[in-house]
Amino acid sequence: KVFNNQRCASVWIAGEIAQIIKQKQAQQLPCVLGLATGSTPIQVYKELVRLHKEEGLSFQNVITFNLDEYFPIPKESLHSYYHFMHENLFNHVDIQKENIHIPDGTLIKEQIEDFCQYYEKLILEKGGLDFQLLGIGSTGHIGFNEPGSSVNSKTRLITLDRKTRADASSSFYGIENVPKYAITMGIGTILQAKKIIIAAFTEGKQRIASTVIEGQLSSQYPATFLQNHKNTLFVLERASAQGL
Ligand code: GLP
Structure with missing residues (x-):
């Protein structure tokens, strides 16, 4: 789905999420959402906060x-995804704290494997x-x-690519400050x-968007695996869609 701009796309995505939440509410069921960080979802979260308020x-x-x-990363670090999610969404809506789950960047290495298994089980x-x-x-x-x-692959510790x-x-003021690892689903x-x-x-996403949507399935481009998922929608706007 290609929108005129990022704002329209984000408002539309937030609307889709709101609809899933409401459908589950109507059935008196919990709604389990997998959430992402980065600059891309910021306006989606902004719109969800607006819909709440x-x-x-x-x-x-x-x-x-x-x-x-x-x-590793402390929760209070400005770069932690814990901080990002609270700043952009959780602090502004009525979600119950015990319903928020984020991989824990403060563990010691020996605890990670157990944590990852626990995360999978909990989902x-x-x-x-x-x-x-x-x-x-x-x-x-x-x-x-x-x-x-x-x-x-399941939730695990991963070594970050140099390009990542x-x-x-x-944002970390130098590559030497960027953690070398992450815990990821x-x-x-x-x-x-x-x-x-x-x-x-x-525009910066043009090349990777067309590779992932039109390219061959390959672990070299992990997002290509989504091509085989039954219910995945790729949302672009004019600039990011230009390579298609
Ligand atoms: C990080 C996150 C990803 C995100 C990516 C792109 O690597 N782990 O989940 O998709 O950044 O970030 P942006 O949306 O800022 O381009």
Whole structure:
């Protein structure tokens, strides 16, 4: 789906998410959302906050699982995804704190494997992801599933690609400050979501968007695995769609 601009696309995506939340509310069921970080979803979250404040959209039945988190990173770091999610969404809506799940960047290395298994188990226990929102990295990663990630991969510790670290370097004031690792849901975890929307905005995403949508399925571009998912929608705007 190609929109005229990022704002229209973001408002539309937020509307889709709101509808899923409301459908679940009508059935008196929890709504399990997989959420993403990065610049791409910021306006989606802004619109969700607006829908909450101005149109009474409630997040009381919403359970969230974030895709990923840098490792190691303190929660209070301005660069942590914990901080990002609270700043952009959680602090502004009525979600219950115990329903928020974000991979923990403060663990010691020996705890990570158990944590990852727990994260996978918890997603299933809550009923699985009703919806997953995704952005895309310049390496073709979703979450932090870098090139080489297998289609069945689960939540795990991953070494970040040098290009991913370079992309993040300006906000960290230098590549040497960007963490070398992250904890990420796997491709297999993401593909279990009932519905997926992947968004790519701005001219900078042209090349990777066309590779992922039109290219061959390959672990070199992990997002290509979405081509085989039954209910995935790629949302672009004019600039990011130009390479198609
Ligand atoms: C990070 C996140 C991804 C995100 C990507 C792109 O790598 N882990 O989930 O999709 O950044 O970020 P942006 O939306 O800022 O281009």
